[in-house]
Amino acid sequence: MEERPNNDTTISTDEINVLLGKLKFSEEESVQIMSTNDGKNVKGFESWAVGKIMATEHPNREAMYRVFKSLWYTKEEVDFVALKEGAVIVKFGCLEDRSRILKLMPWLFDKCLFSMVPFVKGKNIASYEFGLSPFWLRVYNIPIELMDRQLVVAVGNAIGELVAIDWKDRNGAWTEFMRLKVKIDISKPLRRIVKLVSRYGGETIEVIKYERLPDFCYMCGLIGHTFKNCKDNREGAGINDSNAQYGSWMRAPFVNPNQERNMRRNGVEIVKTTITANEDKEESQTNSRDESGQSAQKGNEKEVKKARYRHHLWKKEVISLYMTAWDGLSIRGSA
Structure with a gap:
């Protein structure tokens, strides 16, 4: 008796290529269809992005689409197309909209990070990398006399890939903290501190706080899950202020x-x-x-x-x- 799958299953590109290698095509199947798309339509794929929710528990997608559409205020209509493995094609209507929204990352929904990258023609969806995401950071406890551009570039590149520098804090200059935007690898634990050594050998430890930080684990420091869903959380293990290596103190204060x-x-x-x-x-x-x-x-x-x-x-x-x-x-x- 012929076996039939109980449920519909998805098939990867590699599996499709293996399957096609085994098939012998009929004369009708061998007829080629010519595409007339010249690829010059700027409102097509050139203005798209590919995104993914970086969390173990995914929120309601339709609700997320509605919130982002109302929040982004794009000049032209934006559409979302859900793909397998949690990926989403974000079809912006123009390059200006895509550029602006990508520059304003990170975007969060229901405390989950929605990571986005530009769409690349011909690239397999499974090969997109969503593990790098920009965040605004505040670095505290740096001696005022050492706060200069050379130092902030060094600090930013030590944490990840430096994207931008904000030269002023609430008092009109760098006094309380240095503020910088850094693209970090979210597959690694969040960086908590930076050690700074002066030319005279003195060492200070600077504390890092993150703006608009999504859910993350207070045990392993990874973005995308909380302590209760952490694989390092052994049965019966507990976490409290005395043994937590990460915590809410890593979130920068919210301002209106x-x-x-x-x-x-x-x-x-x-x-x-x-x-x-x-x-x-x-x-x-x-x-x-x-x-x-x-x-x-x-x-x-x-x-x-x-x-x-x-x-x-x-x-x-x-x-x-x-x-x-x-x-x-x-x-x-x-x-």
């Missing part, structure tokens, strides 16, 4: 929209873009300074100011809405 506006005063530098684009230019400017004084330095400062201002334009548009909606995400998600 008015406080947020006071804390951010056009002080953001997009480090990843600036360094990559101007790497060769900075070297030539250094040589130019030796010959012509401060002219090259002024030109570089002008470019930095332009980059900060461009960043401020799109950030100002959505930051108030994003912060206001933050408290209501869980409530709306369960609706």
Whole structure:
């Protein structure tokens, strides 16, 4: 008797290729169909992204789609297409929408991280990497006299991949903490501290706090699950303030929209873009300074100011809405 599967099963690309290698095609099946798509439609795949909920327990997808659509305020319609293994194609209507939303990551729903990357034509969905996600961090306990750009670049790259620097805290300068955006590997435990050694040999330990941190485990430090679902949680083991290596103290204090506006005063530098684009230019400017004084330095400062201002334009548009909606995400998600 012919066996039939009890349930529908998904099949991977590799399994399909193995299957096709065994088949002999008929004459009708061998007829080729020519695609007339020239691939130049900018409202097609070029503006898409691929996302995934990075959690062991997935929230309601339809509710997540509704919340993100209302929260993002895209210029054009955005659609979500669910795929296997929890992946989702996010079909933005234009490149500008996708760029803005990706720059505002991380995005959370129901305390779960929704990681996104740009869609790549011809790339297998299973080969996308969602393990790197940007977060705004605050680094506390750094001596004020040591707070400079060289140090923040070194600290950021020690934690992960430095993306941006916020040059001002609530008092108008770096005094309480350094604020930077870093792309971190969420497959590894969250970094808690940074050790800093001065030129004289003195060591200080800096504490890291994360803004808009999703659910994470207080036992292993990984994002995506809590202590009760941790594989390291042996039966009968308990966790408390005396033995917890991670905890709520790693979350940066939440601020309301008015406080947020006071804390951010056009002080953001997009480090990843600036360094990559101007790497060769900075070297030539250094040589130019030796010959012509401060002219090259002024030109570089002008470019930095332009980059900060461009960043401020799109950030100002959505930051108030994003912060206001933050408290209501869980409530709306369960609706």
